[in-house]
Amino acid sequence: MMTVDTQRIGLFLDNAARTATAVPQFTGSEAFDLDAAYRIQQASIAARLQRGERIVGMKMGFTSRAKMVQMGVSDMICGRLTDAMLVEDGGSIRMADFVHPRVEPEIAFLLKRSIRGKLTPLQAMDAVEAVAPALEIIDSRYEAFKFSLSDVVADNSSSSAFVVGAWCRPDSDLDNLGMVMSFDGRAEAIGSSAAILGHPARSLAAAARLADERGLELEAGSIVLAGGATAASALRAGLHVSLEVQTLGFTGFSVTE
Ligand code: OOG
Ligand code: MG
Numbered sequence: 001m002m003t004v005d006t007q008r009i010g011l012f013l014d015n016a017a018r019t020a021t022a023v024p025q026f027t028g029s030e031a032f033d034l035d036a037a038y039r040i041q042q043a044s045i046a047a048r049l050q051r052g053e054r055i056v057g058m059k060m061g062f063t064s065r066a067k068m069v070q071m072g073v074s075d076m077i078c079g080r081l082t083d084a085m086l087v088e089d090g091g092s093i094r095m096a097d098f099v100h101p102r103v104e105p106e107i108a109f110l111l112k113r114s115i116r117g118k119l120t121p122l123q124a125m126d127a128v129e130a131v132a133p134a135l136e137i138i139d140s141r142y143e144a145f146k147f148s149l150s151d152v153v154a155d156n157s158s159s160s161a162f163v164v165g166a167w168c169r170p171d172s173d174l175d176n177l178g179m180v181m182s183f184d185g186r187a188e189a190i191g192s193s194a195a196i197l198g199h200p201a202r203s204l205a206a207a208a209r210l211a212d213e214r215g216l217e218l219e220a221g222s223i224v225l226a227g228g229a230t231a232a233s234a235l236r237a238g239l240h241v242s243l244e245v246q247t248l249g250f251t252g253f254s255v256t257e
Contacts, residue, residue, distance in 0.1 A: 004036040010043025013155050016141040017044070022099050025142050025151050037153035038214050044156055045080050053082040056223055058211065059136060061157045063203045063227030064195040067104070070231040073149050078210045079157030081223060087137070087163045092254040093235075098139040098160060101235045104228030105181040105243045107174065107193055107200045108134035108164045111222045115208040121201035124208055130167035131174065131200075133245035135181070135253065136225055137161040138232055162225060165243070165251030174200050178246040179229050183239050191229035193245070200226040 009026075016023045026032060032040070045055070061077040062068050087093055095101070112129035139160035142151060152158060177193040197203050203226035211218045218224065235241070235255050242252035 004032040004040075006036055006039040007043050009154060010040045011047055013040065013141055014044040014047040017156070017160070020097055020099050021141070022143045023141055025147055026154070031148070032150055032154070034150050034153060037150040040154035041079065041156050044154075048082055048084070053084045055080055056083050056086060057081040057225070058207055058216065058218060058222065059157060059159055059162070059225035060203045060207050060227040061152070063197050063206070064229055066191070066195060066231045067228045073152070075149055076206055076210065077149065077153050077157050078207060078214070078216070079159040080216070081159060081162065081225070085159060085161045087161050087253055089163055089165055089251050090253065091163070092256050093137060093161055094256050095235070095237045096257065098137070099141060100145060101137050101139045101160065102145070102232035103135055103137050103181070103235055103241055104232040105179045105189060105191060105230055105245075106134040106136050106228055107196065107226045107245065108132045109204050109224040109226065110167060111218060111220055111224065113220045115204075115211075115218050117208060117212045119205045119208045121199060121205045124205040125170070125201045128170040128204070130170055131172050131248065132167045133165040133243050133248045133251045134225055135163045135241060135243050135251055136228065137235070163251050163253045164223065165249050168248050172248060177248065179243065181230065181233070181241065181243045183233070183241060188233050189230040193229060195229040196226050203227050
């Protein structure tokens with residue numbers, strides 16, 4: 001039986017996130033399995049809650065081929081979102097608060113009731129109050145953004161910040177919407193909502209299943225990020241990032257030093 005000090009590693013990774021310090025991956029005798037990784041994630045979240053942060057939702061990871069290929073992994077994962085990670089639409093982030101942040105275009109769901117367990121995408125959509133364009137700022141705490149699946153899960157799936165645009169009706173068609181993420185007005189990544197598991201509602205259903213498997217709550221009022229539709233792009237000071245999702249609208253933010 002593998003014994004992993006999930007509490008110690010959770011606090012270690014929380015500290016790396018809080019101080020924007022890169023740490024080595026866990027390799028060899030330090031490595032742990034996926035179950036331990038989710039327990040470590042939980043320990044790091046507990047530290048955030050202790051500091052007064054509040055859970056506001058969940059993010060799904062590796063729900064598109066582009067993301068899996070970029071990071072060299074092939075399983076869906078989840079992470080927790082807190083109020084401290086939420087950046088105002090049109091607001092700004094500071095490079096100094098991150099190790100090596102990247103941004104990716106996403107779709108956000110707002111739940112009007114809790115979801116959990118095995119649901120069809122349609123059943124999951126029935127619990128949705130609103131949908132919106134979203135940008136996720138991910139920041140691996142691991143050196144060179146290199147990690148195993150267990151490493152990244154323990155690091156709260158690289159969650160660090162996110163921006164959500166104006167909420168749209170829940171019956172908005174999400175089938176095959178063009179998504180253009182721009183840096184200073186120039187297209188940086190172009191994709192489609194269909195890149196997210198064929199339809200973002202599938203990611204929401206997967207979130208309900210993962211939450212159930214990992215003993216997490218997806219309450220009414222929660223935000224769920226469906227996962228990057230394209231590979232993520234590195235951020236730098238001075239950039240203005242915007243996302244247009246066809247028919248849903250825009251969101252954006254600026255990056256300062
Ligand atoms: C892990 C987070 C993945 C997504 O949308 O696929 C993710 C990472 O790429 O560092 O947020
Ligand atoms: Mg993401």
